[in-house]
Amino acid sequence: MSSADEDDDDFGHKPFYKRPGAMALAAVVQVAVLAVFVRALAPEFTAKATNAVLATFSVTVATPPSSPEPAKQPKPAGGSGDVGKKAVPRAVKAEKPKIAIAQTPAPRASSSGSADSSGARDTGSGTGAGGSGTGTGSGTGGSGQGGGAVTKAVHVSGQINNARDFPVPEGGREARIGKAVILALTVTPDGRASGCRVYKSSGLPETDQITCRLAKDRLRFKPATNAAGAPVTSTFYWQQKFFF
Template sequence: MAREGSYSTIRQKPRPLTITAIILLHILAMYGLAKAFAPEMTGSVERSVVSAFTVNITAPEEEVPPPPEVEPEPDEGAQGDPGREAVAKPVAAPEPKVVIKPSKPMPKATSTGTADTSGAADQGSGTGAAGTGLGTGGGQGGDGAGNARPPVAVTKPQHISGGIDNVRDYPIPEGGRQARRGNKVTVKVTVGVDGRASNCSIFRASPDPEADRLTCQLVVDRLRFKPASDSNGNPIAAPFYWQQRWF
C-alpha cells in the first residue's frame, strides 16, 4: 500500500484494441513508403492479393432450341405426253339470198322533133329544159334586161380638181365671220362615171343652214373627180363625202 504524499507506481496494461490499431498504423505507414519508393513491387503485391480473392462464377449454359423441321418439297413429277394439235373444223357460210326487184321503166327524156307541144316525147319542136337566147334572164350579164346585181366598187372616187374658198365663196353671217369659225359641214354626193357630182345631201350639218346649202351647190358645180372602178377596171358610180371646215 502506498504511502501518503507519494505518487502511485502501478502501471496500467495496454488494451488489445489499442495494440491492434498501432500495428495497423505501422503497416499502413510502411505500405505508403513502399508505394512511394517501389511502386512496381507494391503493384505486383496488390494484384496477387486481389487474384487470391477473385471468384470465377460460371453462368449456366442456355439451352439451344433444336432447328425447325423443314418439310420436303413435293415431287412435281415428270412432264406428260403432249396432246394432239387442235385443227379448226371448216364451216361453210350460207349463201345470202338476193332478191332482185324488177326495174321500172325510165321516164322519157326531152328531145327535138316535129311535135307542136312541149314534153317528154321522143321528137318534137317544143320548148326544152335549157337553152340560150337573147331574152330576159337572171344572170349577171346578157343582152336583155335581167336581175343582175350591181357591180361592186373596188376603188373609191378621188377629188382631182376644183375647190371652195372659206372666205370669198361664203357670205358674211350675222355676227361676222367669227360666228362661223371652227364649224364644219359634211355633204354626201354621188360621183358618176363622168367624174361629176350629183344628188348632194347634208350628211352632218353645221350651225349655219345657209352655209350648208351653199356647200352642196359648190361641190356639184365646181368639183371634179376620178370615178370609182369595179374589179374589171370599169368606171362605176359611187358615193363620196366632202367635208368643208371654216377656220
C-alpha cells in the first residue's frame, strides 16, 4: 500500500483535518455559538465591544465647493441709424382780406375834461344837478288838513258790560258765552262814533245790532290827528266779547 492510500480511511474519504473548507466552516460555527453564548450571558459587554469597534472608524465626507455662476455679460447694444434731417415748415403768406374792416375810434374817456363835473355834456350854470328851482318843495301848499291820519284814535272812556242791555237769546245766555263781535266805528274829530258797521259777526244778528247802538252812545275816543296835529276822522275797530 502506498503513502497516499494510507492517508485515506477505509471508505476512501480523506481525514477532516486535511479538508480546509470544512475546517473554516467549523471555526465560523464555533465563533457564532460563542458570540451567542457571550451575548446571552453579558449583553452589555457585547454592546460596548460593538461601540468600541465602531468608534475606531471615523468617516469624513467633504462636500466639494460649488463653483460660482459666471457673471452675465450685458448684450451689446444695436447700432443706431443716422440722424434724421430737421423738418423745416414751409412759409405761408397770409392773404389780405377782401373786405376792409372799418376801424372805429375808441370813445374819449368822460374823465378827461377840465370841468369840475365831467361827462358827455356840458354842465349848466345852476346850483343843482339839472338846474336850480325857485320853489321850496315838490309842489305848492294847499289849504286842507292833509291826506290822512298820522296818529290813530284811542278809546278813552265808556264800557259795554251790562247783561241787562241784551235780550236773552234762544238757548239761554249760555248760547252767547264765549262769542265775540268786531265793529268798525267811524270816529269823528269830536271823539264820538258817528257810524258803525259789523266787521265780523258773533252769529247773533240781534246782539250785533244792539252792540253797535251801545258803542255809538257810550264809547268816547281821542280822535286821530294828521301831520299838522289837527284831529281828523278815522276808523276804529272795537271787539266785544260776551261773558254773560
